[in-house]
Amino acid sequence: MNGIGPIYRRELASYFATPLAYVFIVIFLLLAGSFTFSLGGFYERGQADLAPFFGFLPWLYLFLVPAVAMRLWAEERRSGSIELLLTLPVQPGAAVAAKFLAGLTFIGLALALTFPIWITVNYLGSPDNGAIVAGYLGSLLMAGGFLAVGSCLSAATRSQVIAFILTVVVCFLLLLAGFPLVLDAFRGWAAPGVLDAIASLSFLTHFQAISKGVLDLRDILYFAMTIAAWLYATTLVLEMRKAD
Amino acid sequence: MIEVSGLSKTYGDVHAVRELSFRVGAGEILGFLGPNGAGKSTTMRIIAGFIAPTAGTAAVLGHDVAREPQAARRALGYLPEGAPSWPEMTPRSFLRFIADVRGLAGEHRTRRIDDTVARLGLGPVLDQTIETLSKGFKRRVGLAQAILHDPPVLVLDEPTDGLDPNQKHEVRALIREMAPGKTIVISTHILEEVDAVCTRAIIIAAGRLLADDTPAALEARSRYHNAVTLAPTLAADSARIEAALREVVGVAAVEPGERPGQLTALATPGAQPLAAISALAAREGWSLNELRLEAGRLDEVFRTVTASGVAP
Ligand SMILES: Nc1ncnc2c1ncn2[C@@H]1O[C@H](COP(=O)(O)OP(=O)(O)OP(=O)(O)O)[C@@H](O)[C@H]1O
Numbered sequence: 178m179n180g181i182g183p184i185y186r187r188e189l190a191s192y193f194a195t196p197l198a199y200v201f202i203v204i205f206l207l208l209a210g211s212f213t214f215s216l217g218g219f220y221e222r223g224q225a226d227l228a229p230f231f232g233f234l235p236w237l238y239l240f241l242v243p244a245v246a247m248r249l250w251a252e253e254r255r256s257g258s259i260e261l262l263l264t265l266p267v268q269p270g271a272a273v274a275a276k277f278l279a280g281l282t283f284i285g286l287a288l289a290l291t292f293p294i295w296i297t298v299n300y301l302g303s304p305d306n307g308a309i310v311a312g313y314l315g316s317l318l319m320a321g322g323f324l325a326v327g328s329c330l331s332a333a334t335r336s337q338v339i340a341f342i343l344t345v346v347v348c349f350l351l352l353l354a355g356f357p358l359v360l361d362a363f364r365g366w367a368a369p370g371v372l373d374a375i376a377s378l379s380f381l382t383h384f385q386a387i388s389k390g391v392l393d394l395r396d397i398l399y400f401a402m403t404i405a406a407w408l409y410a411t412t413l414v415l416e417m418r419k420a421d
Numbered sequence: 422m423i424e425v426s427g428l429s430k431t432y433g434d435v436h437a438v439r440e441l442s443f444r445v446g447a448g449e450i451l452g453f454l455g456p457n458g459a460g461k462s463t464t465m466r467i468i469a470g471f472i473a474p475t476a477g478t479a480a481v482l483g484h485d486v487a488r489e490p491q492a493a494r495r496a497l498g499y500l501p502e503g504a505p506s507w508p509e510m511t512p513r514s515f516l517r518f519i520a521d522v523r524g525l526a527g528e529h530r531t532r533r534i535d536d537t538v539a540r541l542g543l544g545p546v547l548d549q550t551i552e553t554l555s556k557g558f559k560r561r562v563g564l565a566q567a568i569l570h571d572p573p574v575l576v577l578d579e580p581t582d583g584l585d586p587n588q589k590h591e592v593r594a595l596i597r598e599m600a601p602g603k604t605i606v607i608s609t610h611i612l613e614e615v616d617a618v619c620t621r622a623i624i625i626a627a628g629r630l631l632a633d634d635t636p637a638a639l640e641a642r643s644r645y646h647n648a649v650t651l652a653p654t655l656a657a658d659s660a661r662i663e664a665a666l667r668e669v670v671g672v673a674a675v676e677p678g679e680r681p682g683q684l685t686a687l688a689t690p691g692a693q694p695l696a697a698i699s700a701l702a703a704r705e706g707w708s709l710n711e712l713r714l715e716a717g718r719l720d721e722v723f724r725t726v727t728a729s730g731v732a733p
Pocket residue numbers: 432435436437455456457458459460461462463464502
């Protein structure tokens with residue numbers, strides 16, 4: 178898979194070539210902070226953990242990760258640079274992976290910048306730091322899942338706005354797949370086995386399991402496979418659009 | 422070497438390319454001509470592997486672009502229409518990126534980048550973001566990207582579009598200079614470019630191949646081939662000279678030339694009336710500002726070929 182390294186570095190640098198990246202990071206940190214400290218009752222709860230932070234993060238990511246994902250491919254198609262990128266001697270899969278990894282690095286960087294929250298909780302009490310590390314890992318995996326969904330939908334359109342909206346909708350459904358809101362739509366006509374299968378697709382269920390500090394291989398595999406599947410779908414979409 | 426055979430591409434019910442076949446060998450510079458929407462860019466995109474044909478095949482240096490895409494792409498330098506790139510990059514970072522993706526390394530990488538930058542005169546703008554460059558410099562950055570790895574096959578979609586006359590001249594010289602041993606296809610709307618750089622020209626319209634010939638042979642299809650254009654010093658002489666020209670053997674008709682005051686005597690097919698006309702001018706003592714032979718006018722051949730849809 179040659180080409181991954183250079184494309185990854187180019188992509189990552191392009192995030193920081195415009196003020197957009199900094200705006201994104203600031204908004205992310207402001208929202209994460211205010212959710213955790215004021216809405217989450219961080220101080221009032223009297224518990225030394227990051228449960229409020231990890232409780233809000235999926236909802237923050239539901240909007241912020243699609244905002245990162247929307248430009249992955251749609252912008253290249255609109256500007257025409259996709260023609261240059263896809264006629265270089267790189268496998269489409271390598272380009273897809275490199276762009277994904279660059280986006281994930283960027284999101285991971287924003288996530289890492291929430292470390293003051295972690296320091297605060299260590300200052301105030303003695304939290305289970307292992308569980309917090311697991312929570313951060315789970316957050317990154319979930320962000321990766323959203324980003325992979327967004328990559329695929331961004332490849333399907335040249336409009337960033339459409340990519341954004343579609344990604345939010347699909348991610349919302351995936352997030353809540355195990356909850357009545359989504360399951361009720363299937364209840365009554367789908368077989369119980371199908372209901373269970375849909376429920377097991379829920380991002381939130383898997384994320385909550387990890388963020389409680391229980392690092393189950395199945396939850397990690399779930400996210401890894403979700404990411405792989407959507408990235409593979411991205412290469413298929415790119416391949417299909419060649420034959421348009 | 423580029424081989425295109427039976428190539429077709431349809432978008433819905435638009436036939437962008439229809440059963441196009443041609444072959445370009447090493448050392449050739451093929452001019453790819455056709456009116457707007459003829460299917461030039463579509464054909465080039467298929468050769469570059471950016472879009473898949475509806476039918477037919479294309480191969481670069483013997484590598485089928487569908488079955489061996491990576492090998493085909495390594496052999497190819499491609500300038501897409503409009504020379505797209507990433508606006509936030511500088512030419513320096515852009516060329517380094519291309520070099521890395523293409524696997525150039527070490528001494529060789531540095532040498533290729535320096536050489537390409539020098540050839541295209543990118544030195545003064547190396548560290549300016551591409552979005553702030555003028556149109557001509559953007560085009561040059563695109564060209565630099567295409568020739569960076571010194572590929573044996575080059576496909577350039579409108580390489581001189583947007584360049585000033587000096588740069589057009591430079592780029593044509595560059596193309597001619599690179600030509601030995603390479604296979605080059607350029608699309609253009611500038612017909613004098615065909616004369617200036619191409620060893621062969623293809624004209625397509627509505628996706629169909631209408632002509633495939635050397636520039637000289639295409640010019641020979643012109644009604645102006647072997648015509649003689651002259652300009653009497655005195656406008657008063659014009660009518661007398663015109664009447665005399667009509668009587669010359671090998672002259673089919675006389676019409677006003679491209680510029681005011683000129684007369685153009687068209688040759689009957691196969692005839693070369695220049696000698697007879699210059700002898701007549703000497704005998705009659707005509708006072709002339711100009712007397713010259715026309716090779717034929719490519720723009721006129723282009724119009725005739727593409728308007729009728731069949732070769733004249
Ligand atoms: N993505 C597309 N979807 C639908 N139609 C397309 C698409 N791309 C090209 N076409 C159509 O295919 C035809 C050929 O277009 P192409 O760009 O190959 O022409 P061209 O010869 O390069 O023209 P120009 O000289 O203006 O660059 C046109 O009718 C164009 O509208």
